[in-house]
Amino acid sequence: MIERRKDDSAASPEAKRKKKSKMKNKRRFSDEQIRLLESIFESESTKLEPRKKMQVATELGLQPRQVAIWFQNKRARWKSKQIEHDYAQLRANYDSLASGFESLIKEKESLLLELQMLNEQLGKSDYEINGVGKDLKRSDWSSSNRLNNNDNNDNNKSVDDFIASSEKWFNEDSGGLLDPSTSSSPQSHWLNFWV
DNA sequence: AGGGAAAGCTTCATTACTTCA
């Protein structure tokens, strides 16, 4: 970059005093001036054409430089408001997704409980009613069930193991899972959830 | 055609001041 402005960090005390006294003349713009500037900013453009800037400055009795600075500061204020707004929106979306996720976890838990009960009943009734309970192990049932779910990686894993590992996962992670400030990846939790 | 200087604009961070609770 080409240096075009002189550095006044080493400015004389006199220069600093002049600058300070100039700043002392700072006056807030009138309501009328602000109203016109705001309306141009909102209705026309966040940036001013040089000609328009001159026109507005004349109309408001301001220096063109003051108009330019007002627009510059306005853009900065607008941008930070926009960031706040975007953050609030993202936060709301996140909260909504998180609560949906939590509902799914609860639903999953209750379905697993139901599955466990049915599984127990199945074993019991086979034994009591048909007298075949002793031949039908739960691991047989669960492994055939897993095949239906395209899970054939672990042939020894029982329904109980599955439930236990799910609960372990839930209990370990539920504390930090829904906290956006944690560094753990939400995707990995989703993967764990569905695998 | 292309390169450098200058001008004029921007953003960003900061300062200096005003206003208000």
Add this chain to the structure above:
DNA sequence: CCTGAAGTAATGAAGCTTTCC
């Protein structure tokens, strides 16, 4: 009054684009 926080006009540094030679 005094004070601290918030708001804002203004400044300076640095970067980008355009124009001119």
